[in-house]
Amino acid sequence: MNKTTFSISRGSWFLLAALWLLLLCLAVVRPLAVPDEGRYAEVGRWMLQSGDWLVPRLNGIPFFHKPPLLHWLQASSMAVFGQYTWAARLVPALNAGLMMVALCVCAQQFSGEATARRAIVMLGTSLTFLAGGQYVNHDMLVATWIGIAIWLFGLSFLHGDQAHLGLARWGFVACALGVLSKGLIGLVLPGLVIFVWLIWSGQARKMWRFPWASGLLIFAVIAVPWFVLAQQQFAGLFDYLFGAQQFNRYTGSNFNNPQAWWFYGLAVLLLLGPWLFFILPEVGSARQVNPAVDPRVFSLMWIWVLAIAVFFSIPSSKLVGYILPIMPPLALLAAWGWERAMARIRYAQLIWRGLVALSLGGAVVINFMIEDFTRERFTIDIAPTLTCLKQTGDALYVVGGYPYDLPFLIQADKPMIVVQDWPKVRKTAGDNWRRELFEGADFDAVAGQALQTPDVLGPASQQHGNWLVAPRKHETLSDLQGWTLVKAGEGWSLYRSAPEGSTPVIHCPKP
Incomplete structure (x- = not known):
């Protein structure tokens, strides 16, 4: 893969826009869910009202559970559009749209436009996009930037005999935004996925000609300043944010939402709906449908899914939103699985339309049910x-x-x-x-x-x-x-x- 092009056809843009507009419509009609949406929408609103863009605050009290990118973007959105619920939800919605655009571009690069459209429909009609994409918290932001970082690093290493330096540097930008979204996982997870993939696919030698110095400098310029400034004003911030709120939550057993190790299997079924079942065919069989696809791309998708799923299955505390980073590769795997399983089925198009309607309907219904879960x-x-x-x-x-x-x-x-x-x-x-x-x-x-x-x-x-x-x-x-x-x-x-x-x-x- 010596040539990388980033383009989306008019038809694909129309499809992306239609799905995103549906997401916005759903974002307008639902009241703030509590505690999460009430908490994070208010932190962004308070930042705008107080004029203090350094310190996220809840009820005027410093709130250092997560870095501030979500709050900065929400305060900016509300400064432009007003202090409304939908203005707060516009931030995760824009990030969800960006996740879809990245999937479309990369799927088209790997497999062609037809597969790309199938993948974005699968993801865009699911709860991942239609509910997670308008839920006010940090999960969609960090999932989007983790995904973009992996896409960029993957394309960089697939470019030829040596990594594409420009794509790699943009990958470091995405990692920096991921860290500002939710902390160290914005860097750790893309690094974990790419490292395992390079070893698995026999490309480890390319790491020696990677732009480590310039990439890490770019990362530091974007990600580090807020942490330094906040630590200067509030001694102990590093210990609290990285120690108590990240390391201890990952290793401890006394935090909320303890779940069994298999929890994310059910979560993925909920988030992707009926499309998940088309991932079951072996990836090797999918190559028979589209032999032009680089086998390394298939291994990247599976390692992306498995590495992050295992990473989040280790802690006792588990939430559905944590697993959002694996949804783009699952959608692409499902699209490949559909092509293998349905290539010779007579009524494949009719089945496709029925599943689209089922997935859309289920996502819309559950979106309205969210209100009932926290009504009291x-x-x-x-x-x-x-x-x-x-x-x-x-x-x-x-x-x-x-x-x-x-x-x-x-x-x-x-x-x-x-x-x-x-x-x-x-x-x-x-x-x-x-x-x-x-x-x-x-x-x-x-x-x-x-x-x-x-x-x-x-x-x-x-x-x-x-x-x-x-x-x-x-x-x-x-x-x-x-x-x-x-x-x-x-x-x-x-x-x-x-x-x-x-x-x-x-x-x-x-x-």
Whole structure:
């Protein structure tokens, strides 16, 4: 493969645009899922509102679980389009679109336009794209940049007797953006896949003529500055971000979502749907359909899938979104498998259309079902009332939980006062919202004043201009004594302070 061309036909562009527009339509109609979407959308909104583009903050408190690329892009999106849910979702949607474009370009390079279109339809009608592509968290960003890095490094080594230097350097750019998206896996996983593949395919000698010096310099210029600046301002950042949040999460067993080693087998079936079954034919058989495909490309796809799947199967803690980086090669393998299995089937086109409809329909239905999974955590039914009644300078207290979506929905201009028995919580909290708040407060004592103990609620209930939000299940707690119920939502209730009649009567329009 001595010539690399990057082009997409008009028909393929039309197909990509149609799938992406469907993704955008789905992104508009669904409320923020909590906790993830409420958390990350609010971090981006707060960054824009505060003007502090160095430090990601949750409720005004430093939030160093992940690097800041998602938050930078979300703040930029909301600066242009407004502080709306769909503006926050535009960031993962753009990255999902980029993932699809990269798959289309590379699949066409390896196998031709027909295979490329089949692969992008398989990926574009799946939950990977239509749900994961508009879900506000870091997973789609890092999956996209890991994939682009592997494509670029792979094309570089397939170029000829020695690596294509330009493609390799762009691969380092992609790794840097992957690191800024979610940490070290943005570099480790492309490196793991390419190293194993080069050894397996007998190309290890090419590594000696790789642009290591210039590539790593490019990587450092892009990826390193934020970490250095943040560490200078917040001592201990490296230990927390790389130690506690990455290494310890990978090796530890006391974090959320422990799952069996086979968890990602089910996750892939969910994410790719019926197209997964066309991967079952052996790759060697697929070469009989398209003998022009370089055998090294087949081995790269399988090593890409297996290396990353094994990597994420080792930790106890597992989430569906972690496995997104393997979806592009799976889509290409499925396209090859279809060509082998269906080449002589009489009704192949009819079956194809039926499976496209099935995959699309399933993805759309599940997209709407996401709302039901977290409905009791929503504050969307009390947020309009609070937005209408709350005056500038009023304080908002929260007890019994943390309403992740509320600050974003009410466009809060100052942190909520989160009430817990924090001395006790520090000794007993697991991997939950309490820990992410008090660990962040350890970096900034002033911001940490937003974390208060229950003794503040009594006096606050007797002062004008205070509001309290509590889960419905806490309605009988002593914490709520002295507060007046204003609005009972499905999951949360809204209260106000001061005796009855001391607050001006404001009639809010019905939502």
